[in-house]
Amino acid sequence: MFTGIVAELGEVVEVTEHADAGGDVAATQLMINGPTVTSDVAHGDSIAVNGVCLTVTRVDGTRFTADVMDRTLNCSNLGQLRVGARVNLERAARAADRLDGHIVQGHVDGTGQVLQRSPGRGSTAVRISLPAHLARYVVAKGSVTVDGVSLTVAELDDASFTVSLVPTTLELTTLGFAEPGDAVNLEVDVLAKYVERLMSHTIGQGVTR
Structure with missing residues (x-):
């Protein structure tokens, strides 16, 4: 769960596409630089990238990696991201946090x-x-x-x-x-x-x- 209050502008530093048996892109792995959001996240935590809730698969210093499935690529703008692109980043909200924005699921419509x-x-x-x-x-x-x-x-x-x-x-x-x-x-x-x-x-x- 998120609030829609962006923590920082991150930068895409690596995009790795994974194809299915037919050669079509089935998933994309993103590596994003975000010093603020990576300061207290770990493997399995959630980070919203341009409003899309993604699961952190690896943290390396100020960079984190997340996988984006085909369905998400098709219904969001994450499939258009390239190295150097800037993205909005937000960590999942804590239960005790102020709700400064509104209830955001990170499920793009x-x-x-x-x-x-x-x-x-x-x-x-x-x-x-x-x-x-x-x-x-x-x-x-x-x-x-x-x-x-x-x-x-x-x-x-x-x-x-x-x-x-x-x-x-x-x-x-x-x-x-x-x-x-x-x-x-x-x-x-x-x-x-x-x-x-x-x-x-x-x-x-x-x-x-």
């Missing part, structure tokens, strides 16, 4: 595309495309996770939403240099999905109270 950046006084508005299958879970002034960053939806229409990024977010996360056309990982508020699931069963069973 899909990707959106940066459509527009509009610098303003004190903040930058970024508009991002919203896949149709996720639109019902996103509400104005609600929470959404973009590349692992907990953000508040400022504006919303049927096909996109806008978030306002303060200078700290611009400086300390990948959203500071994301350009129109870039893919970003999206995770909607899990509470909305639970409510939908519960309501669908209630209505289906004819429960009215």
Whole structure:
């Protein structure tokens, strides 16, 4: 479990692709440099990389290694990472931590595309495309996770939403240099999905109270 508060910008230092019997990429091993997140993690711990929960398989100084399966590569932007790429990193939250962002599982629901950046006084508005299958879970002034960053939806229409990024977010996360056309990982508020699931069963069973 995470909160969407990025600990640091890490750097991809090695990408190793593993092919299946047919020659297609079945998994990718990432080695990432992250001095802050590696200061107190060990084999088997969880680290969110651009909002994707990955399991640490090895720690070597300030670097850690994690495996990314084919399904994750297909539903996130991790398959586009190359050596030198910067990524948002967050360690799993402790039960006693402050919940400064919102409840984030690290289970990416899909990707959106940066459509527009509009610098303003004190903040930058970024508009991002919203896949149709996720639109019902996103509400104005609600929470959404973009590349692992907990953000508040400022504006919303049927096909996109806008978030306002303060200078700290611009400086300390990948959203500071994301350009129109870039893919970003999206995770909607899990509470909305639970409510939908519960309501669908209630209505289906004819429960009215």
